[in-house]
Amino acid sequence: MDEATTTVARTGRGGGSGVRRAARAAAGRLRALRGLLAGTGKDAGMATAEYAIVMIAAVGFAGLLVVILSSAEIREALTSLVRGALSV
DSSP, X not given: OOHHHHHHHHHSOOTHHHHHHHHHHHHHHHXXXXXXXXXXXXXXXXXXXXXXXXXXXXXXXXXXXXXXXXXXXXXXXHHHHHHHHHTO
């Protein structure tokens, strides 16, 4: 018997411990990757909150544009600007 076989026979453990250690490390990396893909990190809800803030700002800006562009003075200024650009 060689030395590795003697060690396995005597202790019940052998070269498999390195394989088990590598398997545990790979499983840990897989769990971390799943966590990143699933968005379970500490910033999981940040993207949703940022989108909500941007949407609120966009709706507010659109409302402001409607109020500004519905006034007669602005409408006349824009109409004259477009007529001047098209007459060139």
